Amino acid sequence: MATFLVLRHLPGVTRDQYAAAQQAAGDAARQVSAGCRAVQYLGGFFIPGAGRAICIFRADSLADVAMVNEQAGVPFTEILEAIELRTDRPP
Numbered sequence: 001m002a003t004f005l006v007l008r009h010l011p012g013v014t015r016d017q018y019a020a021a022q023q024a025a026g027d028a029a030r031q032v033s034a035g036c037r038a039v040q041y042l043g044g045f046f047i048p049g050a051g052r053a054i055c056i057f058r059a060d061s062l063a064d065v066a067m068v069n070e071q072a073g074v075p076f077t078e079i080l081e082a083i084e085l086r087t088d089r090p091p
Contacts, residue, residue, distance in 0.1 A: 001038065001058045004065045007078040011051035018046045018053060021074045025055060028072035032064065039068050 010018065022044060029041040037060065044055035055076075057065045062079050069076050 001040075001060055003082050003084055004057045004059060004062060005080045005082045006044075006055040006057060006065060006069060006076045007080070008053040008055065008075060009051060009077050010053055010075070013048075013051065013053075015046065015048060018048075021053075021072070022055070024072040025069060025074050028068045029057070032068050032071070037064050037067075039064050041068075 010021075013021075022041075026041040029039040032039050040058040042056040042058060044053055046053045057068070059065045059068075062081060065079050066076075069079075
């Protein structure tokens, strides 16, 4: 499975509306995963002052991530495959 970032432009969306969109994305991912595809919604970041959000998914393909977001009815501007790089140094 690969990691995908879903970029969203959500002007005027409130924190509660974003939380509802997150719930819809998670529900759609679980529904799709009950079939032959595996998609996990890992969470995201909401930037209310900019009207933007970034959501993180794990899936086999970009097409599967797009399908989940379309099924959830949550708009997105772009989906990008990403590679996670971490440093394991203590703060």
